[in-house]
Amino acid sequence: MKNLSRVAVLASSLIVLSPVAKAQQEASGAPTTLTLDQLVDRIAKGESALIARMRAFRPIVEVYIQNLAPDPKLGTVPTKDEYFLGQFDGKDGPDLIALSHNKGSFSPPGILSRPFSVQYLPAGFAAATVPDWRLLDTQRYEFALVRREFVGEARTIVMDIHPKGDSAEGFTGRIWVEDRDFNIVRFNGISRNIDQKVSSFFRKRLSFHVDSWRVNVKPGMWLPAYVYCEETELSDKPALPRMPRIKSQIRLWGYELKGISSQGEFTTIQLDAPTIQDSSEQARQLSPVMSQRRWEQQAEDNVIDRLIRAGLMAPAGRVDTVLETVLNNLMVTNGINLELPLKCRILLTSPLESFTVGHTIVMSRGLIDVLPDEASLAMVLGHELSHVVLGHQLIDTKFAFADRLMIPDSDLLSTFRFRHPTSEESAADTKVIQLLAKSPYKDKLGDAGLFLRAVAANAKALTNLIQPHMGDLIVAGGQSLAALMQKAPELAPEKLDQIAALPLGARLVVDPWTDRLDLIRTPTVPLASAREKVPLAVTPLMPYIRYAEPPARANPE
Numbered sequence: 182m183k184n185l186s187r188v189a190v191l192a193s194s195l196i197v198l199s200p201v202a203k204a205q206q207e208a209s210g211a212p213t214t215l216t217l218d219q220l221v222d223r224i225a226k227g228e229s230a231l232i233a234r235m236r237a238f239r240p241i242v243e244v245y246i247q248n249l250a251p252d253p254k255l256g257t258v259p260t261k262d263e264y265f266l267g268q269f270d271g272k273d274g275p276d277l278i279a280l281s282h283n284k285g286s287f288s289p290p291g292i293l294s295r296p297f298s299v300q301y302l303p304a305g306f307a308a309a310t311v312p313d314w315r316l317l318d319t320q321r322y323e324f325a326l327v328r329r330e331f332v333g334e335a336r337t338i339v340m341d342i343h344p345k346g347d348s349a350e351g352f353t354g355r356i357w358v359e360d361r362d363f364n365i366v367r368f369n370g371i372s373r374n375i376d377q378k379v380s381s382f383f384r385k386r387l388s389f390h391v392d393s394w395r396v397n398v399k400p401g402m403w404l405p406a407y408v409y410c411e412e413t414e415l416s417d418k419p420a421l422p423r424m425p426r427i428k429s430q431i432r433l434w435g436y437e438l439k440g441i442s443s444q445g446e447f448t449t450i451q452l453d454a455p456t457i458q459d460s461s462e463q464a465r466q467l468s469p470v471m472s473q474r475r476w477e478q479q480a481e482d483n484v485i486d487r488l489i490r491a492g493l494m495a496p497a498g499r500v501d502t503v504l505e506t507v508l509n510n511l512m513v514t515n516g517i518n519l520e521l522p523l524k525c526r527i528l529l530t531s532p533l534e535s536f537t538v539g540h541t542i543v544m545s546r547g548l549i550d551v552l553p554d555e556a557s558l559a560m561v562l563g564h565e566l567s568h569v570v571l572g573h574q575l576i577d578t579k580f581a582f583a584d585r586l587m588i589p590d591s592d593l594l595s596t597f598r599f600r601h602p603t604s605e606e607s608a609a610d611t612k613v614i615q616l617l618a619k620s621p622y623k624d625k626l627g628d629a630g631l632f633l634r635a636v637a638a639n640a641k642a643l644t645n646l647i648q649p650h651m652g653d654l655i656v657a658g659g660q661s662l663a664a665l666m667q668k669a670p671e672l673a674p675e676k677l678d679q680i681a682a683l684p685l686g687a688r689l690v691v692d693p694w695t696d697r698l699d700l701i702r703t704p705t706v707p708l709a710s711a712r713e714k715v716p717l718a719v720t721p722l723m724p725y726i727r728y729a730e731p732p733a734r735a736n737p738e
């Protein structure tokens with residue numbers, strides 16, 4: 182009887198659809214209101230479709246975890262980090278295939294030093310993309326309507342759900358369901374399916390809370406893109422003395438590239454027109470110098486193309502142009518005229534790194550995210566420019582041979598190394614200071630130095646963020662760019678007006694379908710307290726939700 186009365190209450194608050202959805206429903210002859218059962222049925226169908234889709238797609242999944250320690254002034258400070266780059270594999274339930282060097286699992290804890298450390302299993306993070314990998318229906322779950330709410334552009338129905346009876350398995354929390362096609366846009370809570378996999382050590386004793394978001398990539402298709410995990414209050418029944426306090430970001434992208442149509446590693450054919458047509462030269466035999474340049478260009482193109490196909494680099498886009506403008510400012514003011522023009526490209530991953538592949542300067546998304554201003558961006562680009570100006574070797578021509586790139590995606594990060602010998606690094610650091618001194622950024626170098634100080638101060642704790650995949654260390658042993666660091670003031674974590682570095686995700690947003698990047702255009706807000714400064718830190722992920730196609734014109738309410 183209890184259940185019946187519950188349904189009756191909910192049935193009286195029938196879900197009234199938005200004008201848009203109403204028009205669509207009327208056109209198809211369906212009722213304009215839904216009962217709770219009908220709504221839950223639509224949600225369950227949407228989830229089944231999404232789970233089927235996740236078996237077919239193999240997106241890139243990046244997991245970054247920061248362990249935190251309480252700090253009296255700053256709230257918490259990161260003390261250690263963990264990183265995992267993988268590819269989603271949903272064939273037999275959610276799992277991740279490693280793309281980064283630490284295969285299979287995160288760096289295992291030192292046996293003597295940290296006997297109670299948690300060892301995370303990548304599969305657990307893959308599972309955090311869906312509230313329940315079985316079924317979200319009225320047989321297994323209680324649903325209760327909370328309210329209507331806008332999430333970005335989407336009108337959503339907010340519901341609280343929990344497993345029926347005393348079932349220990351399943352998701353407990355809140356879901357946001359958009360009212361056009363009834364897809365879950367966001368879920369927030371705890372899943373005891375996840376928890377078994379997230380930590381093999383704690384099993385059911387410790388559960389990780391997740392705030393998980395989907396993005397509408399194509400009309401009717403929503404896919405998991407962002408998951409934020411946070412465990413900062415671990416006083417609930419501590420099972421072991423050394424429970425971690427963590428914040429973690431999971432990002433997914435590369436869906437189009439790693440979709441249903443691209444079955445194998447090498448089956449994608451891009452029929453773009455060649456971008457460079459040097460017709461004047463084609464009739465003639467190339468000189469040895471020209472042949473050598475062409476050969477190096479071929480190696481560069483091979484590497485860039487392979488990184489894009491692996492889903493590790495963004496295709497050429499407008500953010501590249503922003504970097505190229507800053508680079509150009511440096512070159513013009515220093516009177517640098519290069520025989521071959523330089524381009525900029527962006528790696529989609531978080532670890533802070535930059536490197537040069539032939540005449541392409543590459544920066545990681547994570548590095549661009551945390552740079553506090555244009556002067557510090559100029560410093561990073563200027564360092565790479567210095568390698569070019571000083572005539573350092575810019576590309577290993579072994580990559581001019583096609584077979585060198587015929588390796589699985591999982592071997593790419595261990596194959597590609599674009600580092601320079603220490604002597605070249607210090608030469609480039611000396612040169613960049615000369616370049617910056619003549620540049621439009623010459624009066625703001627204190628900020629660039631401050632950024633280096635922030636990185637250096639965190640280099641011991643955040644070894645995974647500050648450990649590059651392929652390129653140069655931003656701060657090599659505290660020696661690099663010492664002159665710039667000396668110009669900078671002391672780091673003052675409590676000072677609100679001193680921004681040494683931004684949190685992760687502060688500048689760029691990745692389209693999880695196309696891998697294209699865009700700048701986040703949000704006005705800077707004045708910080709309320711030092712706790713909000715969080716340089717290089719993991720913060721909650723709150724994507725702006727919009728429909729892949731704009732909603733049909735509706736009368737304003």
Ligand SMILES: [Zn+2]
Binds near residue numbers: 568606
């Ligand atoms: Zn370098």
